[in-house]
Amino acid sequence: MAMIRAEILEVGGPEELLDGDIWAYGEPRRWDFDDVLALIRAGILDEGGPEELLDGEIWVMAGEGDRHVDLKAWVNGRLNRGLPESITVACDSTMKFSPNHAPEPDFAIFPATLKPSQVKGPDVLLVIEIADTSRRRDLDIKGPKYREYGVREYWVVDLGARVTHVHRLDGDWPQEPPVPFDAPLQPALLPDLALRLAEAGV
Secondary structure, eight states: HHHHHHHHSOTTSSSSEEETTTTTTEOOOOHHHHHHHHHTTSSSSOOOOOOETTTTTTEEEEOOOHHHHHHHHHHHHHHHHHHHTTEEEEOOOOOSSBTTOOOSSSEEEEEESOGGGGGGGGGGEEEEEEESHHHHHIIIHHHHHHTTTTTSEEEEEEEETTTEEETTTTTSOOOOOOEESSSOOOOOTOOOBOOOOGGGOO
């Protein structure tokens, strides 16, 4: 175990464990993507597990309930049928925007000329997060970071309120009022696509 610990943290280093968090130099330790890979190699995290690296913090995502799963499947079908082959729809893929920030949105849509591993914020045409139990994180934590990294349009589909919070880099972040499920959603950079989430039946 000493070798595993040394691969991630230095023995005798500045880190200390305080109330379940690792702190260094008086503030929470900031993790990077290489740290996450080391944790996976060490068997501490599972590859493809529920963890997400957000602004240097490792978050554990809640499991997806039935409504989330059903709506995600419906949206996935509509996106793949409604968009041309020149556009990639990545579902639950890691978007490595910086060494310390690698979100895994429900959907990230970008030009097919790019591999997912190459995509940076300004390349993304649309990010969609479906929020059932994750509404606060998606709006208050992920939202500002997507804006900081230049994502041009971001939707938070709020299953509880049955509205979508639309954020556009060249407009309001978020726009008010949110879009109800029975109204059409049309991304600014994908004008031929329109979704009416009430049709999903969730």
